[in-house]
Amino acid sequence: MSERPETNMTTDLGAITGMLPAGLSKGALRGIVVLDITRVVAGPFCSMLLADLGATVIKIENPKDPDYARDFPPKLTSGSGEEFSGFFAQFNRNKFGLTLDLSTPEGKDVLRRLARRADVLVENFRPGTMDKLGVGHEVLRRENPRLVYTAISGYGQTGPYRRRPAYDNSAQATGGLWSMNGFADRPPVRVGTIIGDLSATLYSVIGTLAALRHAEQTGEGQLVDVSQQDSVLSLTENAVVSYTADGTVPGPLGNEHPFVKPYELYPCKDGYVFFGGYTDKFWRLSCELFGQPELAGDPAIDTMAKRFTPEVYEERVRPLLHGWFAERTKTELEEIAGDAVPLCAVKDIGEVVEDPQIAARDMVVDVTYPDFGEVRMFGTPIKLGGTPAQPRGLAPKVGEHAGPVLRALADLDDEHIAGLREKGVI
Known part of the structure; x- marks a missing residue:
């Protein structure tokens, strides 16, 4: 097994973590570098939770096709009419912004350089996409055997559905939850939030932290494979055992519990x-x-x-x-x-936003964006006594921190970075 390249990581990270909110660089995951090649919610939320806990998270977007959640409402508007998505801000806070065209040889080279210095990579493309680009798990693990590669997808990296496109509703439908929600005399109703995305997020964080622990002990990274369908199925309470034990297929119960009453x-x-x-x-x-x-x-x-x-x-x-x-x-x-x-x-x-218990738990936080004003968003439910999470950071503009990140973590000089800009790689 090849050794991870020797680096003065503390100094390298210091060049960029100084731009983070006060206290974040002292979080429980300080010193952990995460490459975030994700979009919309399931992937960005996963890496955001790691960022809130102190990890240095680099959000990598395609310069020609950045995360389309940047266009999701609600919008913050500056005095000059510029818009910034509050939705995007909530799921991408505390990250550094970098653009990288992975379809180019130069873009692949930069990602390989970054992977050598990273601890975690998170992606939520359809299985096989990163392999097709030439920067999948097997390629990057050769660059860095310690790398934890977290892949979030609709149906997972294996199985007959692996290549199917999927959204949150796909997971709710194929994981059984949609069929159980609603009222018995009406058609099934989707759960009123993106529970397929969010459950996959939480399992991905758990898997990533477990794999990081293993990598610290053994020097071996691994693939963390999380499926939205799998995640939803695990949320169906007693439905699976009801079916396997006595053949009962649970249906919609409205607001009732299957057997507990009054409840x-x-x-x-x-x-x-x-x-x-x-x-x-x-x-x-x-x-x-x-x-x-x-x-x-x-x-x-x-x-x-x-x-x-x-x-x-x-x-x-x-x-x-x-x-x-x-x-x-x-x-x-x-x-x-x-x-x-x-x-x-x-x-x-x-009513929830104004709830005194929510306020006491710091679960709605105020974040001020220069030129856009204040936006209130949810905080973090993870309360650590010694190394508290910091949920008040900003989300990056597209490619905002390319220079500092590439100098600190990819060992590129200003001339090289300028060349990448000229070619449209970043």
Whole structure:
């Protein structure tokens, strides 16, 4: 096995990490270099999470065809009329921008140079695309045996569907989740967010960190192969074992749980609440809080097993809950439940952004873009006590940091970089 090239990595990284937000270079992944050859969400979100945790992430885009998420709404507008995508900003913060035309010999050479100094490469092309360009996993591992190569795709790097084009909805459809979502008397409904992309993102981060740990211990990198279809399938709770154990094919249940009751959406005076007081303890406390303690001993509904029975639930429990909730507001119901039983308002995003718990957890952060003003975006759910993540960085403009990155990590001088610009390689 060839050795990784000797470099003064601390000094090299110092040349570019000085441009990061204060504190980011002290994150848990400080010193880790990530090459991000991704677009839209699944790949960019993966590398962004690594960046928030302190990794030095280089976003590499085609100079002729940059990440088309740059055109997604909502848009930030400068005083001169220039636009910048808030969507792109949220998923690409804390990254350095580089453009590279991988269809050219010079572009391939630059990527190979960068791969020698990198720890991770993340890409989300269809399987075989990077190989066709001549810079796939097998080629780059020869440049750097320690490289962790994370590939995110619709159906994975193996199997009969591997070359099929795919989007988030493809994963929801073929992973089983779409068929289970919605109401039984209506057509299936997609989950209201890009859960195929987002679940693949999270598994990719986990796989990348596991592979990094292995590389640190052994000097051997590896391919991290994450499929959106696989990721969605793993989110279907008990559906697989229900089918394999007794032949049941789960269908849409609306807001109900397959067997736990009461555990769903309930209307109230000004909207809806979730109530999950299904255990005997929570049921008893709920009866007390809503002024009917004697119901906890009612022989028809005094045990969890009885309340799980569909007929009992519909005839006795649901009407009871309707009486408790219908004439009270979301706020009143949350105040009654307090810290005692699981009851919460079903909030729209406007309410969530202003939620005091969200504020206390720093989950909506303000980021100021020069010339564009302030944009509020989600923070990071990963809270580390000693090396906290930093979610307030900027997303790069197209190719914004080409000079510093290529000088620091590809050992190119200004003349070489200028030549690449002239040829349209960067």
